[in-house]
Amino acid sequence: MSWLNGKRILVVEDEALIAVMVEDMLTDMGSSVVGPAATIEAALKLAATEMLDAAVLDVNVRGERIDPVADALLARGVPMLFATGYGEVKLANGHRATVIDKPYTQDKLARGLASAMGMAFQRSTG
Known part of the structure; x- marks a missing residue:
């Protein structure tokens, strides 16, 4: 997806298999993956x-909510996409964010990132 070419995307995911899957999906779409990080720290x-263009965040990382990371990214103006198996996400600070349900496909990931980044989704034609 040309609109993701060269974009630096932070991935926070504590499940190794999912982290590898997300990294592969983002790389296939032309992004550069930062991380993946498996802990809040x-x-x-x-x-x-x-330097980040966006982030894909697991909501629950090793039993801890992602809120501190989301707050840090929000302060920097980094768009975020939350991945969860728990439904709607409302952060402790009340900020609502774009959410995709696990498990997800590359298409859902691309659509979610487009929404989080305020872009129109563009399906790859090549």
Whole structure:
């Protein structure tokens, strides 16, 4: 997807198999993956130090909510996409975000990122 070419996407996911799947999907769409981070602590470091165009965040990371990472990204103006098996997401600060349900496909991931980034979804024709 040309609109994702070169975009730096932070991935926070504690399930190794899902993290690899998301990394593969994003790479296939032309993005550069930052991470993936499997802990809140690692995600916070990346959120504070890396240049990011967007983030794909698991809502529950090793039993901890993603809120501190989301707050750090929100403060930097980084668009976020939340991936969860729990339905609607409302962060502790009341901020609502774009959500996709697990398990998801590359198409759902692309649509979710487009929505989070305020872009019209463009399906690849090539």
